[in-house]
Amino acid sequence: MTEKPRDPKPGRSMPEDQPKPPPVRPVAEDTASRLRELVAHLRQNRTQLREEWARRITEAELLTAMSKEEIFAEATSVYDNYVEVLESGSVEALEAYARNLSERIIPRGVETHEVVGIVLLLRDVLARSLFGKYQADFALLNRVLDAYEPAANRIANTVAVGFVQERERMIRQFQEAIRELSTPVLQVRERLLILPIIGLIDPQRARQLTEQLLRGIRANRAKVVVMDITGVAAIDAAVANGLVQMADASRLMGATVIVTGLSSEIAQTLVTIGVDLSKMNTVGDLQGGIEEAERLLGYKVIPQAPGEARI
Amino acid sequence: MTEKPRESKPPPPVHPVGEDTASPLHELAEHLRQNRNQLCEEWTTRIIKAELLTAMSKEEIFAQAIPVYDNYVEALESGNLEVLEVYARNLSERILPHIGVHEVVGTLLILRDVLARALFAKYQADYAVLNRVLDAYEPAANRIANTVVTHYFISSVVYTRSKKYD
Numbered sequence: 001m002t003e004k005p006r007d008p009k010p011g012r013s014m015p016e017d018q019p020k021p022p023p024v025r026p027v028a029e030d031t032a033s034r035l036r037e038l039v040a041h042l043r044q045n046r047t048q049l050r051e052e053w054a055r056r057i058t059e060a061e062l063l064t065a066m067s068k069e070e071i072f073a074e075a076t077s078v079y080d081n082y083v084e085v086l087e088s089g090s091v092e093a094l095e096a097y098a099r100n101l102s103e104r105i106i107p108r109g110v111e112t113h114e115v116v117g118i119v120l121l122l123r124d125v126l127a128r129s130l131f132g133k134y135q136a137d138f139a140l141l142n143r144v145l146d147a148y149e150p151a152a153n154r155i156a157n158t159v160a161v162g163f164v165q166e167r168e169r170m171i172r173q174f175q176e177a178i179r180e181l182s183t184p185v186l187q188v189r190e191r192l193l194i195l196p197i198i199g200l201i202d203p204q205r206a207r208q209l210t211e212q213l214l215r216g217i218r219a220n221r222a223k224v225v226v227m228d229i230t231g232v233a234a235i236d237a238a239v240a241n242g243l244v245q246m247a248d249a250s251r252l253m254g255a256t257v258i259v260t261g262l263s264s265e266i267a268q269t270l271v272t273i274g275v276d277l278s279k280m281n282t283v284g285d286l287q288g289g290i291e292e293a294e295r296l297l298g299y300k301v302i303p304q305a306p307g308e309a310r311i
Numbered sequence: 312m313t314e315k316p317r318e319s320k321p322p323p324p325v326h327p328v329g330e331d332t333a334s335p336l337h338e339l340a341e342h343l344r345q346n347r348n349q350l351c352e353e354w355t356t357r358i359i360k361a362e363l364l365t366a367m368s369k370e371e372i373f374a375q376a377i378p379v380y381d382n383y384v385e386a387l388e389s390g391n392l393e394v395l396e397v398y399a400r401n402l403s404e405r406i407l408p409h410i411g412v413h414e415v416v417g418t419l420l421i422l423r424d425v426l427a428r429a430l431f432a433k434y435q436a437d438y439a440v441l442n443r444v445l446d447a448y449e450p451a452a453n454r455i456a457n458t459v460v461t462h463y464f465i466s467s468v469v470y471t472r473s474k475k476y477d
Contacts, residue, residue: 112464116461120456121453123423124445132438135438138432145424145428153424157417164464168468
């Protein structure tokens with residue numbers, strides 16, 4: 001839990017959905033000197049401050065997916081990285097640190113509001129510590145805060161935005177994996193594929209289905225595809241047209257598509273919205289679809305006489 | 312047919328403000344109202360210095376800052392975040408394509424800094440009182456910042472996904 005931030009993964013930059021916080025500029029000598037003084041103070045009071053921070057995290061009911069020991073270990077890691085980044089001002093180290101933190105805590109079920117919450121609590125703990133240290137000299141406190149606040153805000157901002165971006169990236173990755181798993185193209189006989197579709201079909205999934213089906217047709221040199229939509233509750237005009245286009249594309253690659261398992265609701269919808277299904281073969285159920293496919297491929301199923309059956 | 316994007320959970324609901332924290336919060340809200348113009352000016356200046364909200368002029372930033380500040384103070388005093396939630400939603404609808412999430416987070420962090428310094432200035436002579444005021448202020452202010460930021464994050468994610476599916 002106390003690992004140092006890793007270098008950014010090769011070929012993987014921060015997601016582009018949101019612009020990043022502005023880059024860090026070289027700090028003026030006075031600011032740099034105040035930051036060094038501040039960093040020394042934070043290192044000197046490390047034990048007490050991170051304990052106070054961990055206590056406040058628990059009190060605010062944040063990071064509830066973690067035990068008290070885990071919170072303390074995480075707080076230690078974050079605190080040390082925080083101070084290091086405060087001292088170096090390195091954007092790369094900061095981004096790596098934010099990504100590393102997100103990668104560790106997202107799988108633990110930590111939510112966005114918890115990350116924002118713990119970052120704000122750390123700022124509170126450190127601000128109070130600074131006021132305690134400089135309470136006798138308000139002008140000096142203000143100069144220290146002039147150096148501290150922009151640097152601390154940059155860290156907080158990068159961590160919070162980085163967390164949301166990393167979370168989004170992981171969700172997209174999971175969605176991709178789920179889609180891959182939910183659209184298998186199965187070969188049941190030579191040149192015969194089955195494409196069972198279950199669940200909602202949105203335009204994105206329809207595109208992916210088409211891609212996988214066409215890849216499957218090419219790889220298996222398929223002549224007939226049975227697309228079973230028994231597990232699809234509803235489709236709209238856009239998706240229905242997508243299915244028609246899928247059949248057209250399959251035909252161009254030399255395969256005939258048979259659609260099976262149309263529910264009465266979907267059949268009525270297709271008629272109502274006027275989708276041109278004349279190019280598609282439709283058969284009531286999957287078994288009928290496979291029989292029709294075998295017929296098209298020239299297979300003939302002949303029952304064996306008793307005694308001929310092989311075990 | 313487009314799937315509903317998965318959203319991050321919003322922050323937990325507000326706990327009722329205790330009697331001992333309610334009083335400092337009223338006093339604090341009064342102080343913030345009294346110094347409204349000066350603090351909003353300071354907030355605006357710092358936003359510009361931090362190169363945030365660069366799509367807006369100084370006057371526009373100040374004009375936007377005033378209602379946010381007023382809602383902020385009201386939420387701080389009452390503990391009712393509904394106004395801010397509605398405001399965050401409206402704000403995101405208006406500014407999302409133009410203003411990045413890091414700018415919204417940045418401006419809120421700066422507001423916290425401006426207000427914290429105002430408190431340090433007011434209570435610098437009495438460290439114990441300052442700590443009591445901060446005990447009341449910090450949780451309330453964090454709840455507000457977290458609510459606005461999380462709502463903006465959610466809106467931003469929904470917006471980005473809807474653009475991708477277009």
